[in-house]
Amino acid sequence: MDGESTQDPFEANLDGFRRYLAGERARSEHTIRAYLADVRSLLEFAALEGDKELPDLELGTLRRWLGAQSEAGVSRSTLARRAATARSFTKWALREELISVDPAIRLQAPKRDKALPGVLQQQQVNRAVSSLEDAAEDGNPLAVRNRAMVELLYATGIRVGELAGLDIDDLDPDRRTLRVIGKGNKERTVPFGVPAAVAVDDWLRRGRPAVVTAGSGPALFLGARGKRVDQRQVRSVVEEVLHALGDTAATGPHALRHSAATHLLDGGADLRAVQEILGHSSLATTQIYTHVSVERLRKSYQQAHPRA
Known part of the structure; x- marks a missing residue:
């Protein structure tokens, strides 16, 4: 049995998403690491919620994932980025026919903090x-x-x-x-x-x-x-x-x-x-x-x- 067929489905999903980000989206290594860390966090949370397979992932789980991070003190800007990552991941999964319905299509991100950037005189x-x-x-x-x-x-x-x-x-x-x-x-x-x-x-x-x-x-x-x-x-x-x-x-x-x-x-x-x-x-x-x-x-x- 070859390595591809014995690969953990969890890691296989991450690897597939990585290839998509690097190849089709031409994202930097820094951005890819951030995206994959967000997706790993999401999938681990979903598994604890009982959504152990990707097709089981639901909008409610996504919302509770963001809610748990908000309660932990994560900034609105970071939450908005993670919501965007979730939408990108589920959109990719739908295209790859790993899921039949996109659960993140109605996922709303919190508004970003409107902090003005530092500017020199x-x-x-x-x-x-x-x-x-x-x-x-x-x-x-x-x-x-x-x-x-x-x-x-x-x-x-x-x-x-x-x-x-x-x-x-x-x-x-x-x-x-x-x-x-x-x-x-x-x-x-x-x-x-x-x-x-x-x-x-x-x-x-x-x-x-x-x-x-x-x-x-x-x-x-x-x-x-x-x-x-x-x-x-x-x-x-x-x-x-x-x-x-x-x-x-x-x-x-x-x-x-x-x-x-x-x-x-x-x-x-x-x-x-x-x-x-x-x-x-x-x-x-x-x-x-x-x-x-x-x-x-x-x-x-x-x-x-x-x-x-």
Whole structure:
């Protein structure tokens, strides 16, 4: 009897869903791990409820699964993600004829928490960049790299994974644009300004040649040993820079993405242009930054107007 026929049905369902997420949906490994953890939690809960086979899964079980997590203190944002995972899983199972009725089709997710993202003030960005310029003056290759990475993150609003995945050929210095591969392997072109162009050129002239090795390949940004920089290294650099400011609660590379989007809108950029730059599939995702801009405007008004 071969291994396929003796595989636990529970694990077989997870393996099938994994292949679907990786192959047809082109999800990242990080996203796949999160989806599978959610589905494993759901199926284990369902088994305790008596739904031991996939066709036994009912809407009531799904609702009680989410309810139990809510009582345990799980945030509304996480609950909404897990509800979306459940709907994706049962839709896949129906297509694969593992179930005859989709129990999650009427599953309602709780509304997400509407927390506004952390945004840097323009003078804070200027201070952060100045500190990086000072650190890079002596030509330390990693300091030169750090300046280029932060400048590029803020100039373009790209995600940290997109930055780490950049190759030298993705850079068009003459047109000052990047070719970026985003979520779902969607390609987009993103412009950047003169300060970022200068910082990246400095990295290519002084920094990268000092750490490049035969195994570096085409990666734009490298670590100390010449390998492609990873997301953890990028996050560490940005968090250190923001922590050194001492006057912001904004943390991590996403703070630079949020700041880039908000500053573009503050400067009069069209919402759809910002959507294209950020690589959002839905305009609704980009619209949160209009809320951020309005909130900043409201605070400025209250601080400045004598009858606010």
